[in-house]
Amino acid sequence: MNDKYELIAEDFVEVLGRRLFRIRSKKTFSRVAIGDKGGFVESERNLSPYGNAWVSEDAWVSGDASVSKPTDILVIGPVGSRSAYFSVIVPSGKVKVGCFEGSLDDLEKAAKERDRQDYLDLLPGIRAIVSRRQVAKE
Numbered sequence: 001m002n003d004k005y006e007l008i009a010e011d012f013v014e015v016l017g018r019r020l021f022r023i024r025s026k027k028t029f030s031r032v033a034i035g036d037k038g039g040f041v042e043s044e045r046n047l048s049p050y051g052n053a054w055v056s057e058d059a060w061v062s063g064d065a066s067v068s069k070p071t072d073i074l075v076i077g078p079v080g081s082r083s084a085y086f087s088v089i090v091p092s093g094k095v096k097v098g099c100f101e102g103s104l105d106d107l108e109k110a111a112k113e114r115d116r117q118d119y120l121d122l123l124p125g126i127r128a129i130v131s132r133r134q135v136a137k138e
Contacts, residue, residue, distance in 0.1 A: 052069070
């Protein structure tokens with residue numbers, strides 16, 4: 001238990017065999033108001049109960065990943081047979097996964113060339129998050 005946020009037991013998604021719970025703020029801090037719903041975490045170990053760190057919108061944090069300070073980086077994983085993690089700099093849409101580093105368009109092209117359907121399946125959701133964040137910053 002912490003006084004920053006709570007896990008909403010009835011609001012969850014199943015991702016790669018893991019159950020992730022939506023979070024709800026229990027207090028106002030930074031750009032988050034009391035009662036605001038955030039993204040999804042597997043457990044409280046994925047998001048610090050201290051400071052201004054927050055998981056926004058429909059972002060997921062699970063496994064050994066954790067968020068401990070405010071940032072505009074989206075991390076998704078593990079994905080595929082290599083259990084790779086996508087790291088996306090949200091305002092710019094730059095992405096790093098495995099040895100690849102570039103734009104979302106470049107990733108889409110590379111994934112098509114290598115028949116990486118697992119990567120292609122994630123791109124629409126990543127693009128939606130990047131687009132919403134860019135609009136919110138304008």
